[in-house]
Amino acid sequence: VLAEILIVFAVGLLLGQLLARSGVKPGLSLSFLTAASAAALVFALGLSIGSARSELVGLLPAVGTTSLLIGALAALTSAAAAYIIRGRRRD
């Protein structure tokens, strides 16, 4: 799956670039397609998570706490890294 994803992503990027350089503006139709495919994907993920609820129920507090820690930590360390790497400028 991982290799397929990278190939599809590279092909899509190239196609998008070709569209942009040929002057075609995908506009709203592509935005709606993105929203629809994202919604379908997240719905399927919800279905998959829900189907495994018997093994997940006892782990929900751990999943929630771990997610909260990783999400907030990744955001904060990124901003702190930017502060250090960009020479402590506060512009």
Next chain:
Amino acid sequence: LKPYIMPFLLVLSLLGGLLSSLADVQSLGLTESDLNALVEYLLIIFIFVVSVEVGASLTRGTISSLGKDTLLLTASTISGSLAAGLAASLLPGVGLKLSLATSLGMGWYTLTGPLVAASLGTLAGAVAFFSNFIRELFTFFAYPLLKGRLGARNSIALGGATTMDTTLTVVAAAAGRETAALSFMHGALVSILVPLLVSLALALVP
């Protein structure tokens, strides 16, 4: 679509999926492997559509204006996320592969959740999804608060890949158009790198 509508739409979709699972999906002939295959197919369709959109948004003007600041900011976002992944691997029950793949999702939960689920299972996928969703939510609240302390430009790194769409709204509102332009370019560059970095973490980390 207004950028801030997407998170609500996706939360509703997730809730819809969770509620639908209360119906006996096995009576429909759907096994766990069928559901995993469905997630994989939809993931590939989603990746294709998003990559066309990202590719089309990178005009010659955008690419040529990718200055030193965008590159430094992107490098900071990646190194900060990497450091968070390494630190999170010390949490009980979280392996290095899961923590790195999750943190390198850099806020792109619709991609990272299913990608990790396809590789490491549903539970790991749930952690990856919610971690990155929380990063996006956290950015909405933290950006206006932290921009005074860390700087408006440095604080863009909070949002990772989301700074080209959903959290671009809060950057533009709190810091103005010039910072918003940097935010968009940073988000676009990070979005190009996320599929590669998450895939590398899943494939190479033991």
